[in-house]
Amino acid sequence: MAKLDESLLTGLPPFSQLERPQIRAILDEAISRRYDEGKAIFREGFDADHFFLLLDGFVRVSRATETGEQVIVLHISPGQLFGIARALQRETYPATAIAAAESIVLSWPMRLWGPFIDSYPSFAAESYKTVGLRLGEIQASLTEMATKAVEQRVAATVLRMANQSGRKTEDGIEIAFPITRENIADMTGTTLHTVSRLLSGWQKQGIVKSTRKHVVVTDPHRLVVLSQSNS
Amino acid sequence: MAKLDESLLTGLPPFSQLERPQIRAILDEAISRRYDEGKAIFREGFDADHFFLLLDGFVRVSRATETGEQVIVLHISPGQLFGIARALQRETYPATAIAAAESIVLSWPMRLWGPFIDSYPSFAAESYKTVGLRLGEIQASLTEMATKAVEQRVAATVLRMANQSGRKTEDGIEIAFPITRENIADMTGTTLHTVSRLLSGWQKQGIVKSTRKHVVVTDPHRLVVLSQSNS
DNA sequence: CGCGCGTTTGAAATTGTTCAAGACCTGTGG
DNA sequence: CCACAGGTCTTGAACAATTTCAAACGCGCG
Incomplete structure (x- = not known):
């Protein structure tokens, strides 16, 4: 296998304060792999034998x-660590990770977890920070599910995806990975029918524009209003 | 202030592998305090300046x-650490903690967090394990909210509380802290009216027995069936 | 160019909320 | 010791939101 280039990691928070040779050592232990859209990276309940870093693409965690039934818990963007069950003293993965788009992933055997944490303070800090952020996100989803009506939940969810992993286009902010009505339904605890109706309605009002597996938010502000109104 | 007795901590996982003098040192840094039912221990968004251990009572995290509106995220039982925001690199508490019943709580200033983690491996391990378990619990709530109907959610929630913090009585398992219909509604994302109707119905069928702020599960098995049936 | 997956849309059915009113406890203060 | 007040619980009826069922459409990949 060709040697991985050091520039892959130099900009990323977990490795930001490390010297060249350290990054070299870390990379030499890593395996790089490509996953086609829809392919599983790891599955819920299985032995947590590796941890991962997403270099490119998007990963859906469910x-x-x-x-x-399946529930989509969150999405992972490039540059983020995932599958870090060991940070929480777990032996198995608590969820399933599937490539939402074609993705490039680095992985390390879990036996390196301890050494990494001990040797690289920025790696430890970033790992725990990541866990904290995800916990916050999941709590936010939970409170949304508990208090908001379906339209508000869908609006908030679309908005969150646009913010976290959107790219600007001339029409507005486009969610950067393929996503179906059913996916959105699985994130918001509703049905694809209801999501379809909502998106159609919003499109008529010029708030979003959507095609097959594809959503562009053209008027974020009105979507924010929708996600908060409790009338 | 009277010295705290070492036996308070000796049985608890975070301190299980420590020697007498270490426990003494830890206790000498701790402050013990009693909170009446309904009193806040810390509030969401405030500076996370202490971490806590529940000695006796129950704490509601919302x-x-x-x-x-408020959403109740989970309950803390005696012996558990809480308010451990620092484990996740947070500066503020991500939720509010309120005594669900009269409670006795030990607390330490957050500046001791680093030293504790560094000096006592069992404390570090237990802290992260606790975070992992809570994350799992919250994820479970989330998937429940997303996939189950109200009756099943309420059944699952009552069951979970009975399992985690129930005590056996001659009638069945009793949830060990005061809990109102509205509390249950705040956990399940429904209204106190619906919860009231459900509990009344179950009581007629002999599945639960409930009085003001008080629930006893008399037929756990049927409640399990209810929480799973998707008819 | 055709097939399949993803999407749309109506209508009926249903679940749960909202509104409204009253009953019931329990601790407090006279 | 009793009455009262406030919080808690119950229940009916109307209503609204969302799901379910059913059918058909159409884009885009192979």
């Missing part, structure tokens, strides 16, 4: 219920 | 929405 949990399944006993009855087979 | 978040508020911009519009003033």
